[in-house]
Amino acid sequence: MNFTPPMADLDLRRATLCQLLHWLAIGRVQPQPLAEAYQNAIERINPRLNAYVSLTPALMQEQAAAAQHRRRDGVIGRLDGIPLALKDNFDVAGWATRTGLPGRKPPAQEDAHVVARLRASGAVLIGKTQMDEGALGAATDNPHYGPTHNPHRHGYSAGGSSGGAAAAVAAGLAVVAVGSDSLGSIRIPASYSGVYALKPTHGEISARGMTPAARRLDAVGLLARSVDDLTVLLQVLAGYDADDARSRRRRVALSPPDWEPGHLRAGLLPDLAAVGVEPEVIEVFEAALAKLPRELGERRTVDFSDWNFARTRRAGLLLMESEMLSTFAEDLADTEHPVSAHFREMLNYAARKSAADYAVADRVLDAATLKMRRLFAQVDVLVMPTTPQGAFPLGGNAPDSQADLTSFASLAGCPAVSIPMGTLRNGMPIGLQLVGARGSDLRLLELAAVCAATLDAEPAYPVIA
Numbered sequence: 406m407n408f409t410p411p412m413a414d415l416d417l418r419r420a421t422l423c424q425l426l427h428w429l430a431i432g433r434v435q436p437q438p439l440a441e442a443y444q445n446a447i448e449r450i451n452p453r454l455n456a457y458v459s460l461t462p463a464l465m466q467e468q469a470a471a472a473q474h475r476r477r478d479g480v481i482g483r484l485d486g487i488p489l490a491l492k493d494n495f496d497v498a499g500w501a502t503r504t505g506l507p508g509r510k511p512p513a514q515e516d517a518h519v520v521a522r523l524r525a526s527g528a529v530l531i532g533k534t535q536m537d538e539g540a541l542g543a544a545t546d547n548p549h550y551g552p553t554h555n556p557h558r559h560g561y562s563a564g565g566s567s568g569g570a571a572a573a574v575a576a577g578l579a580v581v582a583v584g585s586d587s588l589g590s591i592r593i594p595a596s597y598s599g600v601y602a603l604k605p606t607h608g609e610i611s612a613r614g615m616t617p618a619a620r621r622l623d624a625v626g627l628l629a630r631s632v633d634d635l636t637v638l639l640q641v642l643a644g645y646d647a648d649d650a651r652s653r654r655r656r657v658a659l660s661p662p663d664w665e666p667g668h669l670r671a672g673l674l675p676d677l678a679a680v681g682v683e684p685e686v687i688e689v690f691e692a693a694l695a696k697l698p699r700e701l702g703e704r705r706t707v708d709f710s711d712w713n714f715a716r717t718r719r720a721g722l723l724l725m726e727s728e729m730l731s732t733f734a735e736d737l738a739d740t741e742h743p744v745s746a747h748f749r750e751m752l753n754y755a756a757r758k759s760a761a762d763y764a765v766a767d768r769v770l771d772a773a774t775l776k777m778r779r780l781f782a783q784v785d786v787l788v789m790p791t792t793p794q795g796a797f798p799l800g801g802n803a804p805d806s807q808a809d810l811t812s813f814a815s816l817a818g819c820p821a822v823s824i825p826m827g828t829l830r831n832g833m834p835i836g837l838q839l840v841g842a843r844g845s846d847l848r849l850l851e852l853a854a855v856c857a858a859t860l861d862a863e864p865a866y867p868v869i870a
Contacts, residue, residue: 454572591628
């Protein structure tokens with residue numbers, strides 16, 4: 406009789422989604438011990454990391470027990486038994502959706518579309534992760550619930566606004582996480598925290614039940630410890646939703662890539678320093694490119710002289726601030742639980758603008774679409790750093806340029822993937838960003854997997870043991 410000893414908690418927490426699915430399938434791991442391993446780690450580590458803002462241990466164990474029963478006696482889902490984190494701007498029936506704001510929120514009446522899909526797949530929902538106030542920021546330094554610390558260095562930002570989700574994945578407090586990305590809110594924390602992220606094509610995953618930041622920019626974003634994990638999540642969550650006005654109806658099913666690696670055309674910006682990328686980041690980026698001579702095929706310098714990264718990012722920010730005036734009107738009027746002065750001032754900035762100012766900012770989306778069409782007629786993928794800088798100390802002013810390089814894909818509605826590409830001199834991680842044409846999500850993920858395998862730059866997970 407063969408006896409397989411139980412796996413150590415640390416081994417379970419460092420495994421990828423795909424590894425865990427394999428171990429669950431062969432009975433090497435059971436859902437309840439897996440959930441317990443994550444719960445024990447959360448109880449020990451989350452008080453100093455502050456990745457989660459809401460936890461339901463009893464419900465987590467109840468879900469894990471149900472998953473274990475299904476794996477023994479029933480029909481299983483694609484993610485059955487996988488502990489997963491969710492950003493606190495998605496509705497979960499019976500849970501309050503705080504969106505990083507103060508005040509007492511009533512429990513949501515029904516699940517967001519992605520939550521319903523996750524439940525149907527058998528995923529075990531751990532809890533809600535910390536985020537910037539109203540999703541308006543990129544530091545996850547929340548004035549009401551405290552900052553989320555970067556797992557690589559206490560006192561440093563994990564990025565935002567999905568910083569809690571990224572920190573949870575990096576620190577081994579969730580197998581994978583679902584967040585949101587309007588101008589870079591998934592990719593920025595992935596870059597700072599050393600994990601993998603996907604912002605899909607706009608509308609590829611329904612955003613129904615997600616608190617809007619700017620509906621023409623909002624995308625459900627995915628965080629994981631490998632590219633393959635992102636692919637699994639995308640295939641579980643993607644699909645047309647008739648109740649989401651911006652849901653994307655595909656003419657053909659999400660299918661495997663069809664590009665030929667030998668004929669790949671990779672676009673590069675001519676001067677990263679000129680668009681505000683810090684010298685250290687440029688050094689790591691150039692070193693990464695040097696390791697990818699075959700993976701990126703033919704390299705072409707693309708003309709972005711007609712695209713001001715900072716100005717267009719600010720246009721996207723105005724669209725967010727303007728829409729948030731309506732979305733958070735009750736929060737702004739709540740004198741018992743006031744929002745922060747900083748959040749109020751950012752929205753007041755939009756209130757002082759005219760309808761004509763909004764129209765000018767809105768036209769940037771059309772300009773981005775046209776820029777995207779011209780760009781991807783010349784190249785297959787745009788390659789650049791994910792962020793102009795690495796993680797910075799909490800408590801000070803966040804750099805204005807954090808979303809400069811991520812905003813283009815958001816404004817153009819393109820898919821974008823961030824993968825770890827190396828570390829800065831202080832040992833903090835930094836990400837490489839791949840941007841593709843609309844609908845090229847799987848193609849982009851396959852290229853990201855090839856590049857990630859060659860670079861081998863991800864940290865040893867979990868970052869905090």
